[in-house]
Amino acid sequence: MDLFHDAPMFAGVRQMLGAFALRQIRPVAAKHDAEESMPWELMKMAQSFGMTQSAMVDGAKAVIGKDPDDASGDDVKKPKTIARISCVGAEELAWGCAGVCLALGGSGLAASPVARMGNDAQRKVFKDALKGADEHGHIKIAAMALSEPSTGSDISGLSTSARKDGDHWVINGHKQWITNGASAAVYVVWAQTDPNAGRGGVRGFVVTRDTPGLIPGRKETKLGIRASETAQVHFEDCRVHEDMMLGIDQKAQGGLSDTKKMLDSTRPAVGAQAVGIARAAFEYLLERVQGGTTHGTPLNSHQHVMFELAEMEMEIQASRLLVHRAAWMADHGLENVRFASMGKAHAARTAQQVTTRAMALLGEEALVPGHPVEKWYRDAKIYDIFEGTGQIQRRIIAKSLTGVNPT
Amino acid sequence: MEFGLDDEQQMVVQTVRRFVDKDVRAWAADADRAGAAPDRFAAIAGDLGFFVDAVPEAAGGMLDGAYRHTTRALRGFELGRGCAAMAALIETNVEPALAVTKWGSDAAKAALFGALAQGGFATTGRDARHALEIADGGGGVHVTGVIGPLPALGVASHVLLLAPSLVALLPVDAGTRAAITPTGWRAAKWGTLTCERAAIPADLVLARGDAAASAQAEILAWYRASLAARASGVATSAMEHAAKYAAERVQFGQAIGTFEALIRLRDDSETAALTARLMALHAAWLIDRGDATAADAASRARVVANDAVSRATIDGVQILGGYGFVNDFPVEKLMRDARAFEALLGDERFDRILARKGA
Numbered sequence: 001m002d003l004f005h006d007a008p009m010f011a012g013v014r015q016m017l018g019a020f021a022l023r024q025i026r027p028v029a030a031k032h033d034a035e036e037s038m039p040w041e042l043m044k045m046a047q048s049f050g051m052t053q054s055a056m057v058d059g060a061k062a063v064i065g066k067d068p069d070d071a072s073g074d075d076v077k078k079p080k081t082i083a084r085i086s087c088v089g090a091e092e093l094a095w096g097c098a099g100v101c102l103a104l105g106g107s108g109l110a111a112s113p114v115a116r117m118g119n120d121a122q123r124k125v126f127k128d129a130l131k132g133a134d135e136h137g138h139i140k141i142a143a144m145a146l147s148e149p150s151t152g153s154d155i156s157g158l159s160t161s162a163r164k165d166g167d168h169w170v171i172n173g174h175k176q177w178i179t180n181g182a183s184a185a186v187y188v189v190w191a192q193t194d195p196n197a198g199r200g201g202v203r204g205f206v207v208t209r210d211t212p213g214l215i216p217g218r219k220e221t222k223l224g225i226r227a228s229e230t231a232q233v234h235f236e237d238c239r240v241h242e243d244m245m246l247g248i249d250q251k252a253q254g255g256l257s258d259t260k261k262m263l264d265s266t267r268p269a270v271g272a273q274a275v276g277i278a279r280a281a282f283e284y285l286l287e288r289v290q291g292g293t294t295h296g297t298p299l300n301s302h303q304h305v306m307f308e309l310a311e312m313e314m315e316i317q318a319s320r321l322l323v324h325r326a327a328w329m330a331d332h333g334l335e336n337v338r339f340a341s342m343g344k345a346h347a348a349r350t351a352q353q354v355t356t357r358a359m360a361l362l363g364e365e366a367l368v369p370g371h372p373v374e375k376w377y378r379d380a381k382i383y384d385i386f387e388g389t390g391q392i393q394r395r396i397i398a399k400s401l402t403g404v405n406p407t
Numbered sequence: 408m409e410f411g412l413d414d415e416q417q418m419v420v421q422t423v424r425r426f427v428d429k430d431v432r433a434w435a436a437d438a439d440r441a442g443a444a445p446d447r448f449a450a451i452a453g454d455l456g457f458f459v460d461a462v463p464e465a466a467g468g469m470l471d472g473a474y475r476h477t478t479r480a481l482r483g484f485e486l487g488r489g490c491a492a493m494a495a496l497i498e499t500n501v502e503p504a505l506a507v508t509k510w511g512s513d514a515a516k517a518a519l520f521g522a523l524a525q526g527g528f529a530t531t532g533r534d535a536r537h538a539l540e541i542a543d544g545g546g547g548v549h550v551t552g553v554i555g556p557l558p559a560l561g562v563a564s565h566v567l568l569l570a571p572s573l574v575a576l577l578p579v580d581a582g583t584r585a586a587i588t589p590t591g592w593r594a595a596k597w598g599t600l601t602c603e604r605a606a607i608p609a610d611l612v613l614a615r616g617d618a619a620a621s622a623q624a625e626i627l628a629w630y631r632a633s634l635a636a637r638a639s640g641v642a643t644s645a646m647e648h649a650a651k652y653a654a655e656r657v658q659f660g661q662a663i664g665t666f667e668a669l670i671r672l673r674d675d676s677e678t679a680a681l682t683a684r685l686m687a688l689h690a691a692w693l694i695d696r697g698d699a700t701a702a703d704a705a706s707r708a709r710v711v712a713n714d715a716v717s718r719a720t721i722d723g724v725q726i727l728g729g730y731g732f733v734n735d736f737p738v739e740k741l742m743r744d745a746r747a748f749e750a751l752l753g754d755e756r757f758d759r760i761l762a763r764k765g766a
Contacts, residue, residue, distance in 0.1 A: 221734045360754050381724055385731070391666070407661070
């Protein structure tokens with residue numbers, strides 16, 4: 001089992017994105033956090049190493065085990081590397097700044113269902129919408145509009161509706177906590193097409209920004225990951241052609257069950273981001289301990305401090321191993337739901353614990369505005385909330401152990 | 408053993424709770440965004456005598472007789488429920504005023520009480536890592552290094568400086584002040600003070616040597632008990648907001664507050680907050696009695712309170728989920744505010760270990 005990723009491909013990704021994080025992300029992370037601004041220049045720069053918006057569609061296709069250019073829908077049995085590569089890359093980028101990491105990869109949230117459930121025409125609409133630049137000269141980005149004010153963890157209770165009217169669907173409703181929600185050029189919107197069908201009636205639609213009735217809403221002010229845009233999106237009699245409903249002519253049904261599978265497949269990379277935050281705080285503290293003194297004695301002469309470091313290192317390594325095992329399972333086509341949840345939940349907890357303890361050990365120093373550890377402390381919290389809260393992950397783990405969904 | 412409040416304490420609790428529930432909580436979000444409390448805050452808190460409650464009546468303050476730390480802890484808890492930043496501004500003058508009353512010269516009293524009686528602020532800074540350079544000179548001392556960040560230092564006229572073998576009243580104009588706004592306690596008028604051989608004249612030195620160590624232990628006990636009380640108030644506030652949200656928010660067909668995992672989350676945090684409040688009050692009570700164990704009790708209270716406020720605010724955000732992460736709801740502010748309790752004065756657990764080693 002290749003958990004340690006010695007292969008040149010993994011080392012190359014780690015080296016390239018690690019250097020990008022160090023040289024390009026770290027210098028601007030505090031600025032984008034303070035200004036709550038998107039790192040548009042970095043997003044443009046990321047294209048130079050293949051993180052184009054269109055490539056995310058193809059990349060997502062590879063994650064689910066299909067050749068990007070093969071529209072037959074048959075799974076390829078040969079083990080992939082993309083899930084592990086995603087984890088390696090996500091850790092490095094989040095080590096630089098989790099908010100920037102999410103800004104760079106935010107379009108992938110929308111690209112994933114298009115890759116999984118979309119047909120050629122839908123993929124073309126999606127990719128064409130991302131070509132060129134917007135009116136500000138920024139690269140174009142995508143958003144997945146799933147969560148709603150009344151549905152956070154319980155995504156089966158969506159209230160946004162899609163009503164059939166001739167050859168169009170008419171969408172009405174409000175979406176909340178949408179990554180790239182205010183600036184996206186194209187959206188994947190989830191809506192209830194049949195109120196009597198429950199979760200089976202929820203379907204996804206590809207909707208371009210210029211569609212009448214699609215109204216980008218207010219950008220949220222957040223505790224952390226402030227370089228990543230989070231906004232509301234509103235739909236008022238938004239008419240979408242029936243051809244833009246995902247899953248209309250594919251083996252995948254385009255419903256919520258496919259969405260859940262999609263979240264399972266991306267969960268290891270989300271956990272890897274939390275590992276990146278924890279590692280960043282740990283490395284900062286390690287460096288300070290190596291050179292610092294207290295009461296006239298070296299910090300590294302104190303067992304209290306050194307054991308804290310040891311504890312952090314143990315938890316970070318354990319989180320990384322769980323995350324990478326889940327990714328390895330995904331690459332080998334193995335059922336990884338439990339491990340994906342364990343990795344994400346463990347990494348989220350580790351990131352919170354490491355950043356909290358690092359702040360305590362640093363004392364007043366960490367209160368200075370722009371201090372990286374304070375930022376990482378705020379960034380870490382979202383990993384226990386989005387992409388399935390810590391409680392949802394534990395429900396998934398417990399259910400996989402017992403077959404019973406605990407309430 | 409008597410857990411009930413006397414008449415004065417009941418009046419203080421009722422007054423402060425009314426002030427917090429009616430005004431402070433209403434102002435907290437805007438003050439956080441603006442990095443400043445509204446003018447009405449200072450006006451009302453000033454009318455209530457909060458800024459000079461530790462300044463002797465004869466010097467223009469409100470203190471008549473012995474200062475009561477138990478009453479202060481009760482007030483601090485209520486203020487913590489409202490806003491940690493505004494609580495810090497209300498509490499910031501207490502340590503300098505009490506220390507100067509007890510150990511200060513007439514010149515120190517005149518300098519500090521004159522400033523505070525005019526509506527000024529003072530703050531307390533501790534050289535927890537022994538990083539400042541202190542040198543004798545001109546009969547007094549010279550200080551080199553950076554002090555802070557400290558709440559109220561952005562507007563304070565004096566810093567009560569607690570350094571190894573030194574307790575002194577440092578005039579802020581002896582150094583170079585920089586006002587800053589951290590992400591927590593944003594309305595608390597933070598600042599740093601860069602000192603390059605900043606002179607503290609002899610009559611502003613409150614204690615040196617063994618006397619300084621003894622004075623410092625006493626001052627830190629006051630400060631720690633107050634911080635613990637306020638932290639328990641913030642923790643309680645986080646759980647109050649979480650309880651309200653959990654009762655209203657429905658997911659999977661039921662109020663999320665009825666899920667066993669969230670019941671436990673809240674229950675554990677509430678228990679921790681309650682424990683911290685009791686330990687803070689106990690420490691304050693010991694201080695009021697002049698008990699020899701007061702300093703240790705205050706330190707222990709702070710350890711427990713730091714854990715409680717950290718846990719409760721993080722769990723508060725967790726219970727509110729996506730709403731907890733955005734600043735339309737108050738809990739993300741509480742999570743930011745929690746950090747200062749642990750950062751100020753340094754790592755309390757480390758202090759205890761070093762104290763037990765005799766370092």
